[in-house]
Amino acid sequence: MLTFSWRLLWRDWRGGELRILAVALIIAVTAVSAVGFFTDRVDHGLQQQAAELIAADLVVSAAKPVTPAIEQGAKALGLQTAHTIQFRSVAIAGEKPQLVEVKAVSDGYPFRGELRITDAAFTQDRATENIPASHEVWAEPRLLQMLGLSVGDSLQLGAISFTISQLLTYEPDRGGDMFSVAPRVMINLDDIAATQLLGQGALVNYRLLIDGEQAVLDQFRKEIKSLKLVDEKILSVSEARPELRVALERAQQFLGLASIISVLLAGVAIATAARRFARRHFDSAAIYRCFGATQNKIILTFSLEMLWLALIASTVGVALGLLAQAAISQILDKLFLTSLPAPTLQPVIMGYATGVILLLGFAMPPLLALRQVPPLRVLRRDQVPVSTRSWLIYSGVFLSMASLLYWQVHDLKMVVSVMGGMLATISILSLAAYALIRLLATLRQRVGVAWRFGLANIARRQSDSVIQIVAFGLGIMVLLLLSTVRNDLLDGWQKSLPEDAPNHFIINVQTDQVKGIQQFFNEHGVQQPRLHAMVRARLTHINGRRVSSDDYTSDRAKHMITREFNLSPAGNPQADNVIVAGSWWQPTDHGKPLISLEAKLATRLRINLHDNVSFDINGREKVFKISNLREVDWQTFNINFFTVVPPGVLDDDPASWVTSLYLKPEQKSLIAPLVKDYPNVTVIDVEVIMSQVRSIMDRVTLAVEFIFLFSLLAGLAVLFAAIQASQDERRYESAVLRTLGARRSILLRGLFAEFITLGALAGLLAGFAATTLAWILAEQVFHFPYQFNPLIGLAGITTGVLLVGIAGVLGTRSVLSQPPVVTLREGV
Amino acid sequence: MDSQQSSGFVQAIRLGKQVTTSEGPLVILDDINFSVPAGTSVAILGASGSGKTTLLGLLAGLDVASTGRVMINDIDLGELDEDGRALLRAGSVGFVFQNFQLLSGLTALENVMLPLELASDSKPKEVAKDILSRVGLVERLHHYPSQLSGGEQQRCAIARAFAASPEVLFADEPTGNLDLTTGKRIIDLLFELNREQGTTLIMATHDEALAGLCETRLNLQGGRLVQ
Numbered sequence A: 001m002l003t004f005s006w007r008l009l010w011r012d013w014r015g016g017e018l019r020i021l022a023v024a025l026i027i028a029v030t031a032v033s034a035v036g037f038f039t040d041r042v043d044h045g046l047q048q049q050a051a052e053l054i055a056a057d058l059v060v061s062a063a064k065p066v067t068p069a070i071e072q073g074a075k076a077l078g079l080q081t082a083h084t085i086q087f088r089s090v091a092i093a094g095e096k097p098q099l100v101e102v103k104a105v106s107d108g109y110p111f112r113g114e115l116r117i118t119d120a121a122f123t124q125d126r127a128t129e130n131i132p133a134s135h136e137v138w139a140e141p142r143l144l145q146m147l148g149l150s151v152g153d154s155l156q157l158g159a160i161s162f163t164i165s166q167l168l169t170y171e172p173d174r175g176g177d178m179f180s181v182a183p184r185v186m187i188n189l190d191d192i193a194a195t196q197l198l199g200q201g202a203l204v205n206y207r208l209l210i211d212g213e214q215a216v217l218d219q220f221r222k223e224i225k226s227l228k229l230v231d232e233k234i235l236s237v238s239e240a241r242p243e244l245r246v247a248l249e250r251a252q253q254f255l256g257l258a259s260i261i262s263v264l265l266a267g268v269a270i271a272t273a274a275r276r277f278a279r280r281h282f283d284s285a286a287i288y289r290c291f292g293a294t295q296n297k298i299i300l301t302f303s304l305e306m307l308w309l310a311l312i313a314s315t316v317g318v319a320l321g322l323l324a325q326a327a328i329s330q331i332l333d334k335l336f337l338t339s340l341p342a343p344t345l346q347p348v349i350m351g352y353a354t355g356v357i358l359l360l361g362f363a364m365p366p367l368l369a370l371r372q373v374p375p376l377r378v379l380r381r382d383q384v385p386v387s388t389r390s391w392l393i394y395s396g397v398f399l400s401m402a403s404l405l406y407w408q409v410h411d412l413k414m415v416v417s418v419m420g421g422m423l424a425t426i427s428i429l430s431l432a433a434y435a436l437i438r439l440l441a442t443l444r445q446r447v448g449v450a451w452r453f454g455l456a457n458i459a460r461r462q463s464d465s466v467i468q469i470v471a472f473g474l475g476i477m478v479l480l481l482l483s484t485v486r487n488d489l490l491d492g493w494q495k496s497l498p499e500d501a502p503n504h505f506i507i508n509v510q511t512d513q514v515k516g517i518q519q520f521f522n523e524h525g526v527q528q529p530r531l532h533a534m535v536r537a538r539l540t541h542i543n544g545r546r547v548s549s550d551d552y553t554s555d556r557a558k559h560m561i562t563r564e565f566n567l568s569p570a571g572n573p574q575a576d577n578v579i580v581a582g583s584w585w586q587p588t589d590h591g592k593p594l595i596s597l598e599a600k601l602a603t604r605l606r607i608n609l610h611d612n613v614s615f616d617i618n619g620r621e622k623v624f625k626i627s628n629l630r631e632v633d634w635q636t637f638n639i640n641f642f643t644v645v646p647p648g649v650l651d652d653d654p655a656s657w658v659t660s661l662y663l664k665p666e667q668k669s670l671i672a673p674l675v676k677d678y679p680n681v682t683v684i685d686v687e688v689i690m691s692q693v694r695s696i697m698d699r700v701t702l703a704v705e706f707i708f709l710f711s712l713l714a715g716l717a718v719l720f721a722a723i724q725a726s727q728d729e730r731r732y733e734s735a736v737l738r739t740l741g742a743r744r745s746i747l748l749r750g751l752f753a754e755f756i757t758l759g760a761l762a763g764l765l766a767g768f769a770a771t772t773l774a775w776i777l778a779e780q781v782f783h784f785p786y787q788f789n790p791l792i793g794l795a796g797i798t799t800g801v802l803l804v805g806i807a808g809v810l811g812t813r814s815v816l817s818q819p820p821v822v823t824l825r826e827g828v
Numbered sequence B: 001m002d003s004q005q006s007s008g009f010v011q012a013i014r015l016g017k018q019v020t021t022s023e024g025p026l027v028i029l030d031d032i033n034f035s036v037p038a039g040t041s042v043a044i045l046g047a048s049g050s051g052k053t054t055l056l057g058l059l060a061g062l063d064v065a066s067t068g069r070v071m072i073n074d075i076d077l078g079e080l081d082e083d084g085r086a087l088l089r090a091g092s093v094g095f096v097f098q099n100f101q102l103l104s105g106l107t108a109l110e111n112v113m114l115p116l117e118l119a120s121d122s123k124p125k126e127v128a129k130d131i132l133s134r135v136g137l138v139e140r141l142h143h144y145p146s147q148l149s150g151g152e153q154q155r156c157a158i159a160r161a162f163a164a165s166p167e168v169l170f171a172d173e174p175t176g177n178l179d180l181t182t183g184k185r186i187i188d189l190l191f192e193l194n195r196e197q198g199t200t201l202i203m204a205t206h207d208e209a210l211a212g213l214c215e216t217r218l219n220l221q222g223g224r225l226v227q
């Protein structure tokens, strides 16, 4: 039985019956395992490098200097400690300002992993045990490129001028590019005070790194647990870098979804090819029955044959997937981690499972019909098996898709919504394709003979045509969305901002610097910016009840409850705020403990109008009454706060000030003197951040596009499967037509007409769908007017015509090359 | 008859076949009675459309009778289900079809191997080669049916039918479509195998020469046996 099914596989392969099935399988398995290999590598990298990723076995992290008692406790147990301080600031070289991410480190850093440095750009780097010496800075190579500096030059950071002594090429706890907005500069912790960069309210991350024996570390953990710390967070190896994990999970889902589209299309190709395979095997099945094969034996034989095919194709797919993941790793180079471990076996299993599930789910239902072929068929050809019930086919397909999808995204809710979304999209596209085909049929009388022949073919094989249009439409639509529409959306959003929308943020301003900074801009012809004070506070109670992240289920709410709020005093609301409940305070209310909350935050934290909320401000508890709820448009770059209080309430508390302002291009040169005068102030250029975001987005998109390339290939497989299914019929027809005197060139033009039309319809549909989706995204999700781009439709049609036209004619041309006598003698 | 004890004994008892068509019920076979002792040969004669193929199909268990019974080795085919009949065929029945029914995707050798493979024979290739050389096709083992002439295809089909050494061989017009000499060779071949393996031969034909060689002749006319 096993050997027989093997032989059958070989015989059918030789006859060309299985090629489309195999190719479609390979495409799907390649796409899935490529994504699998990549995310698996990042995942394992995270696990293996967990200790390195926090540069220690245990880290205490806080927004203020870590409570000294903690370090004393660690030292008392004989544990080793080191410190790091990280924040963003503006460095100046000559007159050029540049946002940098400063990290000040103490001796001993890092306990896990190593620093790597080099003396000059593009030379081999080396590991070092040292840290920067006093007044020396180690800079990431790209900073030198950006500022046109070289090793030995000086770099101003706050009040100190540093000498660039080394290029820093690797830092264990940096993570991937995704999390580094600006280039890194590393200095010695001893220099930090002298820079005067750490003013009140600056966004700073203080870390205490701890190293020692695991048993001692465990004991230490217990001890600090009893301290009931609120400001400090403990990071251990097992929960290192949650942000990386979240990003990875997102990437996994996104790439997984992208690969699932190829799987779906491959499935369509497989189902089409399997239908033909089954039909062509009615005779074999009948003969098997005549020779005494039982129904079960027949179905077992064909199942085994399919299983072999699935295993072989999956092997090829997994091997190609390994190559393809190298391409993804290249594209997303260092986005997550700076180095990735070798792939493991898990994605291999996944690849095989995809192959087997896909083939069984999509091919078996049509093949089940072979079971029912009556032996009488050998005597009377009209005996065909009762067709397999369509619910069986559809549920097979549905189940296999759902299970594969679940495996990709690990999220039942997502599976339901994606399946629903796909179903809806496919139905709408199918309906539209159907309507277009009907419309075309009416044109038939008005075109020449070749075109009439082509259009007739589309209309005659109506359901096949619909499937092909939808398959290609989907593929092209996604590519359009990713390429043109994405840029349209970004541009549209930027255009929707007013011309003079703020393009710079100034943060970390100290109370005694406010006047000076306003004056500075005044003197240089910039409209005097309004600075907003903010005081850091931690939410402790709602209506007298202590809050804890356990009270909330959503991650957003959990995150909000643990972060620090910035309470900002204001006499009037920002112009674009809308009060949705309660009312804004009167001048007579100033100095009263009232508070205005952003409406979405209030909903998320389940806080209502007139509730009382307590904040811990610098160790003192203060109770505020909710006086109103506000809606805020966060998309403008105006300064807005979740929590606003009346003026006069927080006058005694240390505040830091922020503002945003618009600088004309020629005014950007003001930043350097400003930072020179006020070294602790950080200026953030929105455009620089945006281009950083854009470049990350570009890379992620490229990776996703790469995966979607497989869905186009799968679309081609659908086309070829359909062509193959109609091949016998086409061959016979063209033979008849040629004996009737039709010239080859006319038939060839007919084929062109057919496939160009199919491609154009698919492209048209894709352009239309992509535009609609973009419009919905712009108007409904992001709330800005969408600029219609007629080029999208054109791009869609061009892609469709070229792709389908060429592939279709290539696939069917052989029909014309055979002498008609041969075809007619063989019959159909 | 003593041959009732050995295998290859075929009986038709009040056999009838009716189908419903768009123009109402159609009687194809009516009240057919005969028995064929094991190892003998029978010719079923009749004009085109008289029901020969239908009768052979019923006898081989490829179709079910509307009335009456078919017994092979005293087993009533009507009491078996479709799979049961398949298993019976696997053990005892061979069939040569009117239109050969060679699978076009398989070579001559593979076509002949097929019944052996389905019966899980341990050496299908050797047996198939052997029998193909018996029918004079040893040179054409790896040719596809489309590359064989009609007579060669017929011989290949006979080789396939004999491959699994059936007790009963049904042949539907084994010499139809063939010229005289080729037809003669096919007939010789069939009877040779009949003698060697003791196979019961039941053949539908309108070839008088072939019928003359058979021990028994049955005449079908409009679905009934006539003397």
Ligand SMILES: Nc1ncnc2c1ncn2[C@@H]1O[C@H](COP(=O)(O)OP(=O)(O)OP(=O)(O)O)[C@@H](O)[C@H]1O
Binding pocket: A380, B019, B021, B026, B028, B046, B047, B048, B049, B050, B051, B052, B053, B054, B055, B098
């Ligand atoms: N399922 C069916 N439905 C309708 N008519 C049938 C069916 N099966 C057989 N017939 C008819 O029964 C008659 C006998 O058919 P059969 O094939 O047995 O004839 P035959 O004697 O083998 O003829 P030939 O010598 O041409 O092969 C024919 O008229 C045929 O059309």
Ligand SMILES: [Mg+2]
Binding pocket: B052, B053, B054, B098, B172
């Ligand atoms: Mg007949």
